[in-house]
Amino acid sequence: MTPAFHFYEPRDGHRLPHDPFNAIVGPRPIGWISTRSRAGALNLAPYSFFNAFNYVPPIVGFASVGYKDSVRNIEETGEFAWNLATRPLAEQMNQTCAAVPPEADEFALAGLTPSPSRLIGVPRVGESPVSMECRLTQVVQLQRADGETVPTWLVLGEVVGVHIDATLLRDGIYDTAAAQPILRGGGPADYFAIGPEQLFRMFRPR
Numbered sequence: 001m002t003p004a005f006h007f008y009e010p011r012d013g014h015r016l017p018h019d020p021f022n023a024i025v026g027p028r029p030i031g032w033i034s035t036r037s038r039a040g041a042l043n044l045a046p047y048s049f050f051n052a053f054n055y056v057p058p059i060v061g062f063a064s065v066g067y068k069d070s071v072r073n074i075e076e077t078g079e080f081a082w083n084l085a086t087r088p089l090a091e092q093m094n095q096t097c098a099a100v101p102p103e104a105d106e107f108a109l110a111g112l113t114p115s116p117s118r119l120i121g122v123p124r125v126g127e128s129p130v131s132m133e134c135r136l137t138q139v140v141q142l143q144r145a146d147g148e149t150v151p152t153w154l155v156l157g158e159v160v161g162v163h164i165d166a167t168l169l170r171d172g173i174y175d176t177a178a179a180q181p182i183l184r185g186g187g188p189a190d191y192f193a194i195g196p197e198q199l200f201r202m203f204r205p206r
C-alpha cells in the first residue's frame with residue numbers, strides 16, 4: 001500500500017495547525033552568541049539556526065531572522081563568542097532572548113557572568129562549560145530561489161579559541177553527553193536534552 005504523505009508548497013502555506021519545518025529539521029544545537037557593540041554594550045542571545053560548517057579552520061554560523069543586535073555588533077567589531085547552552089543553564093538561556101533595547105545587557109538580565117576571552121574583546125558566558133572565540137568571516141544575506149533577497153543574515157565565523165571545562169574531558173576525549181547540551185525542537189516550547197542514553201556508535205563503511 002502506498003503510504004499517504006502530506007505534501008505542501010511552503011509559499012502556499014502548510015495547512016497544518018503549526019508549521020512543521022522547525023520540528024522536522026531538529027533538534028538543532030543552539031548558538032548562544034555573545035557580542036559587544038562598538039560602544040561597548042554587551043549582548044547575549046540564542047540562535048537555533050546554528051551549526052558547525054567546517055573542520056580546518058573550524059567555522060560556525062548562525063542565521064539572524066531580521067537584522068538583530070547580534071549581527072550589527074559582529075559587523076561592528078568582527079568578533080563573537082559561541083557558548084554551549086546546557087540543561088542547568090536552560091532557563092537563563094531562555095531569558096537572554098528577551099526583546100530588549102540594544103544597550104540592555106542580557107548577561108546581567110539573566111544573572112550570568114561575562115568572563116574575559118583570551119583572543120577577542122567579547123566575553124564568554126562564565127557559567128557555560130564550553131565556549132568558542134570567533135572572528136567574523138562572512139555575513140551572507142539569504143535569498144529566495146528566484147534571487148529575491150530575504151531579511152535574514154547568515155553570520156559565519158572562524159573559531160580561533162576554544163574553552164572546555166576540563167571535567168568534560170575523559171582521558172582527553174570530550175564527553176558530549178556529560179555536558180548536558182540542550183537542543184531546540186519545534187513549536188513554541190519544545191527542547192531536547194541529551195544524555196548518554198541517546199548515544200549509539202556506527203563507523204563509516206571501509
Ligand SMILES: Cc1cc2nc3c(=O)[nH]c(=O)nc-3n(C[C@H](O)[C@H](O)[C@H](O)COP(=O)(O)O)c2cc1C
Pocket residue numbers: 030043044045046047048049050063064065066068069070071093094096097098099100184
Ligand atoms: C532557543 C531559541 C532559539 C532562537 N533562534 C533564533 C534564530 O535562529 N534566529 C533568530 O533570528 N532568532 C532566534 N531566536 C530569537 C532571538 O534569540 C531573539 O530575537 C533575540 O532577542 C535576539 O537578540 P539580539 O537582538 O540581541 O541579537 C531564538 C530564541 C530562542 C529562545
